Amino acid sequence: MEVLRVDNLSYTFPGQEKPFLKKISFSLQEGEFVLLSGESGSGKSTLLNCLNGIIPHIWKGELEGEVWLKGVNTASSSLDRLVQLAGTVWQDVESQLIQLKVEDELVFGMENIGLEAEEIDRRLDFILPLVGLSRTSLVRDLSGGQKQRLAIGAVLAMLPQVILLDEPLANLDLPGAHSFLKFLRGLCRQGRTVLMVEHRLDLSSSYVDRLFILEQGRIKKDLQGKELVVQEEINIINRPGLTREGGLQIKAGLTKEGDPKIKEALTKEGDPQIRPALTGDNRYIEQSLNRPLKVQADKSPVAVEAGGLLISYGKKAILSNLNLQVKRGEKIVILGENGTGKSTFLKTLAGIRKGCSLQYKHFEILGQPVRKNKPAFFSSNIGLVMQNPNHQLFMDSVYREVGLNAPGRQAVMEVLELFGMAELSQRHPLSLSQGQKRLLAIAAIVANKPPILLLDEPTIGQDYFSLQKILEIISWLNEKEEMTVITATHDRKAAESLGDRAFIFSKGRISKEGGRDVVREYFNKYR
Structure with a gap:
């Protein structure tokens, strides 16, 4: 049975001349689990x-075509009717x-859809x-992953016929993630329909x-059947891109001989949006990015060292008896389940440290x-x-966001070109997609060249090509400048790619540490 139909849909944002969505048509059947992907x-x-x-x-703008949800035209129906038919988990x-x-x-x-107290409790x-x-x-005490689970749970509790999810695994x-995907698969077997952006x-x-x-x-491909879907995943990962190896480095990590030099890789087979920043008049990349790091501390070879560290909020200990050392120029990854204290650290x-004690x-x-x-000290060095x-x-604007840290217009534009965002320079940051916002946040911080770079889930919302771009740029800065x-x-x-050494956080402590073998062992457990 058809539960969702889209007929010749186009949408133009207010103030824009060209449509952003163009003549999209498809239908979804009861019980389908559909993945929507793209850059x-x-x-x-x-x-x-x-x-x-x-x-x-x-959201206003010019909408052409029709969307039918369980036989209801979404443009002419009321929102209170629509929320009972389709539940949405936003990207943010x-x-x-x-x-x-x-x-x-x-x-x-x-409560808002009128369920009885007994059914709510059930x-x-x-x-x-x-x-x-x-x-x-x-809610304020939850980690990012825990908030994600809560938002998903609040929508699923209403048991809508159609479930729309925007980057729910982020x-x-x-x-x-695997538990949630299995749960969604089960809902589809019971007749629910899921459309998931991921x-x-x-x-x-x-x-x-x-x-x-x-x-x-536009919908470029509509693939049906698990074999075709899995094959498309392989095709996307192996698409030629920033390096001769295409997606190989993303899948396998960096080689043990060391990180590749991004400039050499990019100038051989680069994205045309990025190449000008590395092959043209490149004074900022060659001079500003190559300038000495702004370290205001002494010449100690240690970037971070902690012994017996306890971080707590009120009476609740988030991390306890933490002992670690990170040397300058190292690439460290912190792994662990949601709520183990990674972001807090x-x-x-x-x-x-507002609200926490050390x-x-x-x-x-x-x-x-x-x-x-x-x-x-923190703003200059971290x-x-x-x-x-x-x-x-x-x-x-995107331009001004990077300009907070980059020295001059030439520097701003070259950083934007390096990250493939030059064409977005006049856009308001909050008008960007979540993936683009994250890319901008990284670009703005990297423009300042801090001796220590801290990344909290930097690849969320990134397509494979953008992900590879981020990993290459960060690895280059780490290798060339010994940025920690x-x-x-x-x-x-x-x-x-970013983990020469790893710490695994569990129940507020470091449960294991080691090299790349620890990273592989951690992820292989969940295959």
């Missing part, structure tokens, strides 16, 4: 907002969490094990029945005791790319 900024999130009625009821989950406690968040949607008992959270927990740890094809391709590839606002290193035997950054460090890019984008890079990630490709 960042290709229109995936915009398409979802056309399907659930956000466009045209809330924090924007849809409005309650103080976990239980209140899960109950809110069910569904709560069913959904709480999926989200893995205490019903009394405060902040989930590996066991949580870049992580390596995780999701074996679960879905069908794959749409969106390119420049990175924020502590960056000097962001205890330690010794704790030094770049050879200086932490207790003596002032805000200027760059943090946060898990949610909306928390650190402040300016009114510490990355918290759930992404295997990022971990293998």
Whole structure:
């Protein structure tokens, strides 16, 4: 039975002349599990907002064609009717969490569609094990991955016929991602229909029945059958790109002989959007990126050293008895399930400690005791790319955002070209897709060339090509400038490329540490 039909859909944003979505047509049947993928900024999130009625009821612009949801025309129906037919989990989950406690968040949607108290309690008992959270927990205390699970649970608790998911795996740890995908597969067997936007094809391709590839606002491919979907994943990963090896480095990690030099790779077979920054009048890349790092501490070979570190919020210990040493120029990855303290640790290193208390035997950054460090020390020497890019984008254009840290117009444009964002220079940062926002946040921090670069889930929302670009640029900076890079990630490709050494966080402690073999062992457990 058909549950969703799209007929010749086009959409043009207000103030724009050309349509962003162009003549899209497809239908979904009851019980289908469909994956929607494509490069960042290709229109995936915009398409979802056309399907659930956000466009045209809330977002204006010019909408052509029709969307039919269970026989209801979304343009002429009311939103309160549509939310009972289709449930949506946004890419930015924090924007849809409005309650103080976990239980209140899960109950809110069910109450609004008029469920009886007995049915609400029954569904709560069913959904709480999926989200893995205490019903009394405060939403503000949850990690990014835990908030993701909560937002997903709140939508699924309403049991809509059609479930629309925008990057739902983005902040989930590996066991949580596989558990969630199996749960969705089960819902489809019961007759629900799922349309999921996702870049992580390596995780999701074996679960879905069908794959749409969106390119420049059009559906380029519509593949049905698991074999074709898995084959398309292989084709995308191995697409020629920044290096001669294409996607090989992303799959296998960097070679043991050392990181490739990005300049050499790019000038051989580069993306035309990026190549000018490396082969033209390249004074910033050659001079500014090659200038000495702005280290204001002593010449200690140690970047970070902590002994007996305890980080707590009130009476709750987030990390305890942490002992570690990171040398200058190392690439470190921090692995672990949601809620194990990875983001808290990175924020502590960056000097962001509002509401938390520290205890330690010794704790030094770049050879200086932490207790003596002032805000200027952290801003000059440590760059943090946060898990949610909306928390650190402040300016009114992409150009000005990078310009906060880059010295002059030439420098700004070359950084934007390096990251493939020159054509977006006049766009407002908050008008970008989540993947583009994350790319911009990394570009703005890298422009300052901090001696220590902290990355909290830097590859979320990135298509394979953008992901490879990020990994190549960061690896080049690490190799050429001995920039210390510490990355918290759930992404295997990022971990293998950015992890010469790994710490695994578990229950607030370091449960294991080692080299690349530890990274492989960690991810192989969840294959």
